[in-house]
Amino acid sequence: MSGSAVLLQFLNGLSGASALFLVAAGLSLIFGVTRIVNFAHGSLYMLGMYLAVWLSARIGFWASVPLAAALVAAGGAAVEMLLLRRIYKAPELFQLLATFAVVLLVKDLALWAWGPEDTLGPRAPGFAGAVEIAGRAFPQYDLLLIGLGPLVFLLLYLLLTKTRWGILVRAATQDREMVGALGVNQKLLFTAVFMLGAGLAGLGGALVIPREPASLEIDLAVVSDAFVVVVVGGLGSIPGAFLAALLIGEIKAFCIGLGYSKITLAVEFIVMAVVLVLRPWGLLGRPQAAMRGPAALEAPLDPPSGRAVAALLALFAGLAAIPAFTTGYTLVLLTDVLVFALFAASLHFMMGPGGMASFGHAAYFGLGAYGAGVLLLRLAAPMELALALAPLFALAGALVFGWFCVRLSGVYLAMLTLAFAQIAWSIAFQWDAVTGGSNGLIGVWPAAWLASKTAFYYAALLVCAAALALLWRLVFSPFGYALRASRDSALRAEAIGIPVRAVQWAAFCVAGLFAGLAGALFAFSKGSISPETLSVPRSVEGLVMVLLGGVQTLTGPVWGAALFTWLEDSVSRGFEYWRAAIGGVILLLVLAFPRGVAGFVRERIAR
Amino acid sequence: MLEVSGLNAGYGRAQVLFDIALEARRGEVVALLGRNGAGKSTTLKAIMGLVPPLSGEVRFEGTRIDGREPHEIARLGLGYVPEDRRIFTDLTVAENLAVGRQPARADAPQWSTEHLLALFPALSRMLDRSGGRMSGGEQQMLCIARTLAGNPKAILLDEPSEGLAPLVVEQMAGVILELKRAGVTVLLAEQSARFTGRVADRGYTLEKGELLPA
Numbered sequence: 001m002s003g004s005a006v007l008l009q010f011l012n013g014l015s016g017a018s019a020l021f022l023v024a025a026g027l028s029l030i031f032g033v034t035r036i037v038n039f040a041h042g043s044l045y046m047l048g049m050y051l052a053v054w055l056s057a058r059i060g061f062w063a064s065v066p067l068a069a070a071l072v073a074a075g076g077a078a079v080e081m082l083l084l085r086r087i088y089k090a091p092e093l094f095q096l097l098a099t100f101a102v103v104l105l106v107k108d109l110a111l112w113a114w115g116p117e118d119t120l121g122p123r124a125p126g127f128a129g130a131v132e133i134a135g136r137a138f139p140q141y142d143l144l145l146i147g148l149g150p151l152v153f154l155l156l157y158l159l160l161t162k163t164r165w166g167i168l169v170r171a172a173t174q175d176r177e178m179v180g181a182l183g184v185n186q187k188l189l190f191t192a193v194f195m196l197g198a199g200l201a202g203l204g205g206a207l208v209i210p211r212e213p214a215s216l217e218i219d220l221a222v223v224s225d226a227f228v229v230v231v232v233g234g235l236g237s238i239p240g241a242f243l244a245a246l247l248i249g250e251i252k253a254f255c256i257g258l259g260y261s262k263i264t265l266a267v268e269f270i271v272m273a274v275v276l277v278l279r280p281w282g283l284l285g286r287p288q289a290a291m292r293g294p295a296a297l298e299a300p301l302d303p304p305s306g307r308a309v310a311a312l313l314a315l316f317a318g319l320a321a322i323p324a325f326t327t328g329y330t331l332v333l334l335t336d337v338l339v340f341a342l343f344a345a346s347l348h349f350m351m352g353p354g355g356m357a358s359f360g361h362a363a364y365f366g367l368g369a370y371g372a373g374v375l376l377l378r379l380a381a382p383m384e385l386a387l388a389l390a391p392l393f394a395l396a397g398a399l400v401f402g403w404f405c406v407r408l409s410g411v412y413l414a415m416l417t418l419a420f421a422q423i424a425w426s427i428a429f430q431w432d433a434v435t436g437g438s439n440g441l442i443g444v445w446p447a448a449w450l451a452s453k454t455a456f457y458y459a460a461l462l463v464c465a466a467a468l469a470l471l472w473r474l475v476f477s478p479f480g481y482a483l484r485a486s487r488d489s490a491l492r493a494e495a496i497g498i499p500v501r502a503v504q505w506a507a508f509c510v511a512g513l514f515a516g517l518a519g520a521l522f523a524f525s526k527g528s529i530s531p532e533t534l535s536v537p538r539s540v541e542g543l544v545m546v547l548l549g550g551v552q553t554l555t556g557p558v559w560g561a562a563l564f565t566w567l568e569d570s571v572s573r574g575f576e577y578w579r580a581a582i583g584g585v586i587l588l589l590v591l592a593f594p595r596g597v598a599g600f601v602r603e604r605i606a607r
Numbered sequence: 608m609l610e611v612s613g614l615n616a617g618y619g620r621a622q623v624l625f626d627i628a629l630e631a632r633r634g635e636v637v638a639l640l641g642r643n644g645a646g647k648s649t650t651l652k653a654i655m656g657l658v659p660p661l662s663g664e665v666r667f668e669g670t671r672i673d674g675r676e677p678h679e680i681a682r683l684g685l686g687y688v689p690e691d692r693r694i695f696t697d698l699t700v701a702e703n704l705a706v707g708r709q710p711a712r713a714d715a716p717q718w719s720t721e722h723l724l725a726l727f728p729a730l731s732r733m734l735d736r737s738g739g740r741m742s743g744g745e746q747q748m749l750c751i752a753r754t755l756a757g758n759p760k761a762i763l764l765d766e767p768s769e770g771l772a773p774l775v776v777e778q779m780a781g782v783i784l785e786l787k788r789a790g791v792t793v794l795l796a797e798q799s800a801r802f803t804g805r806v807a808d809r810g811y812t813l814e815k816g817e818l819l820p821a
Contacts, residue, residue, distance in 0.1 A: 164708075168706060170697060171695045171702075171703075174696065174697055175693050178689065178695075180678045180681075181677045181678070182678075182681055182706055182709075182754070183678050183681035183707075183709045183757050185678050186678065286697075
């Protein structure tokens with residue numbers, strides 16, 4: 001690489017960093033004050049892109065940018081007032097679920113308004129050409145972006161340090177309850193912060209349309225980039241977000257420039273993992289103080305009563321009898337339900353009793369699925385052996401990833417799990433020789449004696465029921481008690497001799513192992529594996545199932561999985577806007593049952 | 608000024624306060640005595656709306672304030688100084704005061720920044736220092752000053768002498784007497800009867816969430 005090429009890549013990195021900073025700054029502000037991890041932030045960015053493209057055809061590019069940002073800000077305010085305001089007191093992950101529902105709604109809104117095709121924006125009038133830098137052409141517009149990032153940073157910095165409003169925002173980031181007790185209306189402050197954050201995302205989106213087409217896939221891509229930037233920089237730190245955006249922007253630009261485009265997908269997540277392990281609170285962040293406000297004390301789980309066990313056995317018997325009545329599509333659907341019930345239960349094991357939320361549980365599901373496929377197709381192992389050994393692939397992954405993850409807690413831990421899932425995904429996506437790359441693996445069929453729908457259904461029922469029973473038994477074993485003690489008070493648990501990290505690591509591995517088993521079953525039930533098996537949406541699906549069912553209930557994940565799988569299946573058939581429908585249902589459920597479906601039923605029974 | 612009657616409150620399923628009734632008249636310094644865990648802090652938090660009362664009435668200047676948001680209660684002129692100070696450690700002293708600042712009101716003593724710095728001379732030397740780099744005593748002074756910046760008619764003071772050096776405790780007593788002189792009504796939660804004996808006009812005693820008969 002010559003000197004001028006290096007310079008050009010450097011400039012490329014800077015211009016990429018600017019848009020990244022705008023999104024990340026908004027995300028960081030919103031998280032700092034409201035403590036909500038806004039999954040929909042990428043959707044606001046996407047909305048900014050589409051609106052700017054649409055508006056610039058009517059009122060010109062330069063007028064469309066501020067207008068699109070303002071519209072997105074107004075949309076953000078509406079989301080905050082209509083939705084988030086009702087759930088600030090709900091558990092953290094519920095808020096996440098609600099914002100994910102917004103992701104689905106916005107995606108379908110964009111699909112409905114602008115169609116499925118990628119839409120190109122206009123060149124920016126006055127900045128359409130290129131300038132010569134060190135003998136090479138460089139787009140003028142990119143130079144403009146390079147200047148805009150630091151400008152917005154400066155304005156934000158002044159806003160936060162020199163105005164009373166900014167001082168209130170910083171105070172609320174630390175202790176919002178105290179700010180309220182001093183006479184500040186938090187509701188207004190939260191709405192204003194959300195509006196500002198949304199506006200920044202919209203502005204970021206509107207500004208990139210001369211460089212990139214607006215597409216429906218950009219939302220999750222951007223939000224995971226923004227997560228990385230915010231976490232690397234330190235949650236709630238605007239200078240941190242700026243620094244991290246520069247770092248990530250440059251690293252990405254150089255990876256592409258040097259021809260390592262294959263690792264670009266994973267490289268930012270590798271950076272994040274390294275930063276989080278070395279400085280768990282990010283480059284410029286601070287160790288998170290314990291959250292203020294009434295602590296969410298979880299009532300201890302009761303061991304299942306005799307009646308509950310009898311009910312579960314009856315359910316098992318009922319499920320075993322189903323093939324006598326139907327052999328059609330219902331069995332396929334029920335097999336899916338069983339597999340996802342196990343997947344959700346494994347995630348629940350680390351989230352509920354373990355207290356460790358994972359945004360990347362699909363990694364272990366996918367490792368199990370690919371493990372099965374690779375054993376069967378590449379190593380010619382018999383199907384039964386492949387099914388038995390595949391979970392070990394997931395276990396291996398959990399051993400490695402978990403070692404890093406248990407060093408963190410809360411949102412940081414969740415982000416690191418997301419990072420590892422993304423790494424696993426990009427390996428599966430690109431390692432053509434083994435995983436089949438983007439095509440995945442096909443022909444992963446079960447052995448002949450399990451080939452019929454009915455036989456495979458019985459196999460899945462037996463394996464899942466046994467695995468679930470084992471998982472639930474673990475919760476009430478000494479190991480389960482140690483795990484719950486570590487969740488409730490790590491310090492006290494250490495003091496009575498529980499090796500907290502080791503216990504959590506073990507729980508992480510157990511969760512991974514069982515997710516891998518679910519993944520292997522899934523592979524054989526479908527006959528094929530695609531990289532989507534371990535993608536972010538799959539991880540989110542798992543979260544949705546657990547949260548729908550209720551985190552602090554034992555059987556919740558099973559009901560959540562059943563409800564979600566059934567919903568997805570019935571809505572996605574023949575309805576173009578199924579995502580919006582699912583999003584709407586999630587929103588209704590979140591607003592109506594903030595303790596999950598099983599929690600709701602339990603409360604009703606207790607009354 | 609401040610009347611509480613039949614107040615029950617708690618956290619989740621655990622009820623902490625049982626049928627509390629107390630009163631602070633205009634310009635009085637009233638002590639709320641009790642040992643650790645007796646419910647002093649919870650009483651103040653329930654009055655302030657930080658812990659929603661289960662039942663009972665709280666009136667401030669005749670207006671019902673139970674069930675209102677903390678910021679509404681603060682804006683009516685009731686200030687709150689928490690036990691654990693809760694200084695904004697990332698903000699400077701001047702910024703901490705700015706967060707507490709509310710418009711002056713005609714019927715309450717006014718505390719301009721100069722006035723506050725005269726009351727707490729130590730703060731005037733560290734206006735640009737961040738709240739995290741102050742001693743406990745300095746933080747306690749800042750915490751009271753921050754609440755006074757809202758120009759309150761009455762304040763709820765939660766254990767202002769806790770964990771402070773004897774000299775600073777002395778200063779705190781002086782500050783409370785100064786507040787009384789200015790006409791601010793004070794409800795003071797304390798463990799130390801020796802301290803309240805010096806500053807309070809009268810007092811209540813809490814035990815296990817109930818008031819002992821006077």
